[in-house]
Amino acid sequence: MSFVVYDLALLGIFILLITIFLRRNKHRIKKEGLLLLYKAEWGIKLIHKVGNKYKKSLKILSYVSVVLGYILMIGMIYLAYNIIKIYLLRPDIVSQVKVPPIMPLIPYIDKFVTFLPPFYFTYWIIILAVIAISHEFAHGIFAAYNKVRIKKTGFGFFPFFLPVFLAAFVELDEKKMVKKPNFSQRAILAAGTFANIVTAIVFLIVLGIFFMLAFAPAGVSFDGYVTSVVPIASITMVNNVSVENPTIEDIKDYMTNASFNYIKAEGKNYVGVKGFSGDMKLVELYNSAPAINAGLNGAILSINEIKINSINKLSSELEKYNPGDAVKIKTKVKEEVQIKEITLAEHPSIEGKAWLGVGFSNREGGSIMNRIFAAISSFKKPNVYYESKIGEAGWFIYNLLWWLILISVSVALVNMLPMGIFDGGRFFYLTILALTGNEKLAKQSFSIVTKLFLLLLFAIMAFWAYVVIF
Numbered sequence: 001m002s003f004v005v006y007d008l009a010l011l012g013i014f015i016l017l018i019t020i021f022l023r024r025n026k027h028r029i030k031k032e033g034l035l036l037l038y039k040a041e042w043g044i045k046l047i048h049k050v051g052n053k054y055k056k057s058l059k060i061l062s063y064v065s066v067v068l069g070y071i072l073m074i075g076m077i078y079l080a081y082n083i084i085k086i087y088l089l090r091p092d093i094v095s096q097v098k099v100p101p102i103m104p105l106i107p108y109i110d111k112f113v114t115f116l117p118p119f120y121f122t123y124w125i126i127i128l129a130v131i132a133i134s135h136e137f138a139h140g141i142f143a144a145y146n147k148v149r150i151k152k153t154g155f156g157f158f159p160f161f162l163p164v165f166l167a168a169f170v171e172l173d174e175k176k177m178v179k180k181p182n183f184s185q186r187a188i189l190a191a192g193t194f195a196n197i198v199t200a201i202v203f204l205i206v207l208g209i210f211f212m213l214a215f216a217p218a219g220v221s222f223d224g225y226v227t228s229v230v231p232i233a234s235i236t237m238v239n240n241v242s243v244e245n246p247t248i249e250d251i252k253d254y255m256t257n258a259s260f261n262y263i264k265a266e267g268k269n270y271v272g273v274k275g276f277s278g279d280m281k282l283v284e285l286y287n288s289a290p291a292i293n294a295g296l297n298g299a300i301l302s303i304n305e306i307k308i309n310s311i312n313k314l315s316s317e318l319e320k321y322n323p324g325d326a327v328k329i330k331t332k333v334k335e336e337v338q339i340k341e342i343t344l345a346e347h348p349s350i351e352g353k354a355w356l357g358v359g360f361s362n363r364e365g366g367s368i369m370n371r372i373f374a375a376i377s378s379f380k381k382p383n384v385y386y387e388s389k390i391g392e393a394g395w396f397i398y399n400l401l402w403w404l405i406l407i408s409v410s411v412a413l414v415n416m417l418p419m420g421i422f423d424g425g426r427f428f429y430l431t432i433l434a435l436t437g438n439e440k441l442a443k444q445s446f447s448i449v450t451k452l453f454l455l456l457l458f459a460i461m462a463f464w465a466y467v468v469i470f
Helices: 003-024 041-053 055-089 091-097 121-145 182-214 248-255 311-318 368-376 392-415 423-436 439-469
Strands: 029-032 035-039 150-158 164-172 215-221 227-231 235-238 263-265 268-276 282-287 299-303 326-333 336-343 384-388
Touching (some): 041 150, 055 121, 055 423, 055 439, 215 311, 299 384, 423 439
Antiparallel strands (some): 215 299, 215 384, 227 282
């Protein structure tokens, strides 16, 4: 049975339990704005207990929290800069990805952003609970340590259509908060993001241990097929039609409505176009290799019934054969196992060496988010296909932990953006105030930075809409 069915069933059970809980505790629930707030007195007691018991540790962690706050703020500004640069200067990428720069985190977001793993309702509820509770209670604990009164704590529920748990809250006495030393206020504000990073680290360790116990390498996943970059002017034939000094438009015209594209350039045969250079003078072509000609895809599980579980094993196994030898390659495409008989060709650069023609990307570097993705999965060997020892449950738990780590880091970054609606906004204001001692200048800087980010956000959203629509 698909996990979607389980997910919807668990969602129904959760909503039923929350509805019963809200009805039984309606005397302790107050509506504020669009939310139903449930006050939890035990939360205040727990916060005070921790805040007063571990004073020495919290004193040290206050410095860690503030320093981490600055690191995250700088990281978020750099990330925002890169996002703005891509969306404003690379319309070619934006038109292909078609993902808005700001997109709400909703269940089944993977149906819209296909490179993401599944994101179920169950994940959404659990992750919101873990992140919101740890974030808000960290604010409260550091506030209690700094003798700031905590007015109330509890949980928020979204009452429309479905009574779903939305967030935890810890309400501080703002009048007493602003009277505290500048550093203490910054430590309290950065405490939430500090908790998010700690949460990410803890669950990254859990994910690593779980992965080692529950998964085993079972194949090799290749990223595509071998390509070559040649000058567009060197192309002499497209789909059996001779061409001379062709342009990109000429190539596209010849390739339109063709089920299979044959290209000849520099005396060599190619079978399709992967892309063009920015100056439109070079073209990346797929080599006419056995893998692409046979339509080989998915993860390679075995060659002639010899198991393949690493790139080195794939290379060493292929070295046993000669050009012209036929091999049976077993692959797995999603849940389907396929077996193809493929005749190996001769390597274009090494005489006498058998060649399959699958490609592996260089995964080093890339964008900040790509690096975060890579860091979360650092215990996985590149291009290795893994199978769960406990069936689908293994992937369900793995993806839950993966999302929990990613969202914890994302919340920490976004929350330190120097804008008024985030903790980073007041954190930025307090920083300018501490550096200059000028309250008027601090307020002006805070206002200018907030308006600047809002303007940039509006600009890239408008530009994204224009590129996608037109």
